[in-house]
Amino acid sequence: MDGWHFPRTDLANHYLSLFDLGISSSFALIAPRRKGKTLFILRDLAPAANKKKYLPVYASLWSNINAPHEGLIQALEEAIAAQDKKGFVSRLLQAKIKKATLSNELLGRMEVEFAGNPEKVSSKELTYLDQLLTTLTEKAGKKTVLLLIDEVQHLSTSPAFDPLTHALRTMLDKRQGQVKSMFTGSSRHYMNLLFNESQSPFYHFSQPLPFPDLDRDFLTFLQEKLASDHHLTVSVAELSRSFSQLDQSPYWMMKLITRLVTARTSCKEALEYVTHLIEAAEDYEGLAKQMKPADRLIFLALCDGKNPFSQTLLQRIDQQTSVKGVASNIQRSLQRLQEQQLISQPKKGEYQVEKSGLERFLRTREKPKSK
Ligand SMILES: Nc1ncnc2c1ncn2[C@@H]1O[C@H](COP(=O)(O)OP(=O)(O)OP(=O)(O)O)[C@@H](O)[C@H]1O
Ligand SMILES: [Mg+2]
Structure with a gap:
């Protein structure tokens, strides 16, 4: 769906302007x-960034899930090798776009992935990494290297990656004028461990920024394209309702658009179709089965914005489950929900629901079936 990318140039320029402010x-x-x-x-x-004074280099730490340093090494090697060739930045980016789009379609990409056999980076590899960065900054001349490191939460998923995390921080710290970095990642749980925990090397080094959801302009863009390229009339209001049901995910929204275009159905039918796709991809059925009754009550209470330690909830747990409604049991449930990535804890005592789709699924099943 090449022609369907909705450009976010203003947001990109806004982020770039933050580097100019010198805050970080x-x-x-x-x-x-x-x-x-x-x-x-x-x-x-x-x-x-490429249009300005930067030399962008993209690396995904999931390139090799067991050895995240390899993704960095490879990206730097490619950038160095391509430096002397004309138009290299756009060619490299095209290749990465293709790869990212393909990997989006692979199964198992919904969850945070864990290394089955995490490898510690060797000191030789760390020295090499440092050398590569030096070579690249020299080759970049007047341009500033902008390292774009994706799936960075991976660094906090295994202690085997700690040496790489520390080295990366040092490598970037000593080159603050010449190398800027932008990290991206999902899983607020692991990102918080990396950026908000005082023991982490990235604490106070990298400033977390919100990444806003796509807005109405995106939906207008889709509506216009559907009308002009495919003679389909769908209102922005309908698209907007669907987008919010899909938790503002452009990935699922594009699945809905594909369905509209290929099956030429109504927006309502396309939404139902995608909702089933999500349920299957996220395995809500399996998650619901695995959930202990107390975890489920707590998860739904958090979805309603309620305090998980409230007296009412403690009583409900006592009455409706086989565990006692006491704080220590709530604590254990919250821990389990975090480990399953169903909720995250941005600050002490504050919880965020990570899978609102699961809430919808659980609630639909709770509804008494009409005969
Ligand atoms: N600006 C956009 N315009 C149109 N479609 C988009 C846009 N951004 C993302 N998409 C769609 O959403 C899909 C997922 O995007 P992307 O891979 O960038 O998400 P992500 O946040 O990096 O996901 P993950 O956390 O799984 O890595 C893309 O393949 C594309 O179909
Ligand atoms: Mg991604």
Whole structure:
């Protein structure tokens, strides 16, 4: 769906202008899965940076899930090798866009992935990484290297990656004038560990930034394209309702658009179709089955914005489940929900729901069936 990218040039230029302010030479974009982070970096931010005084280099730490340093090494090697060739930045970016789009379609991409066999980076590799960055900054001449590091939450998923995390911080710290960095990642839980925990090397080094959801302009863009390229009349209001049902995910929204175009159905039918796709992809059925009754009550209470330690909830847990309604049991449930990525804890005592789709699924099942 090449022609369907909605450009976010203003947002890209806004982020770039933050580097000019001198507040920080490193920022981190945090947003849930499938919100368009990678495509924004590759299609909007990198080209905008390239037009200015930057040399953008994109690396995904998921290139090799067991050895995230390899993704960095490869990206730097490619950037160095391509330096002498004309038009290299756009060619490299095109290749990465293709790869990102393809990997979006692979199964199992919904969750945070964990390394099955995490490898520690060797000191030789760290030295090499440092050398590569030096070579690239020299080759970049007047341009400032802008490292765009994706899936950065991966660094906090295993202690084996700690040496790489520390080294990366040092490498960037000592080159603050010459190298800027923009990290992206999903999983607010692991991103918080990386950027908001005082023991983390990135604490106070990289400034977390919100990555806003796509807005009405995106929906107007879709509506106009449907009308002009496919002679389909769908109102912005209908698209907007669907987009909010899909938790503002452009990934699922594009699935809905594909359905509209290929099956030429109503927006309502397309939304139902995509909702089923999501349920299957996220395995809500399996998640619901695995959930302990107390976890489920707490999850739904958090969805309603309620305090998980309230007396009412403690009583309900006592009455409706086999566990006692006491604080320690709530604590354990909250821990489990976090480990399953169903909720995250941005600050102490504050919880965010990560899977609102699951809430809808659980509630639909709770509704008494009419005969
Ligand atoms: N600006 C946009 N215009 C149109 N479609 C978009 C846009 N941004 C993202 N998409 C659609 O959403 C899909 C997912 O985007 P992307 O891979 O960038 O998300 P992500 O937030 O990086 O996801 P993940 O957390 O899984 O890595 C894209 O393949 C594309 O179909
Ligand atoms: Mg991504």
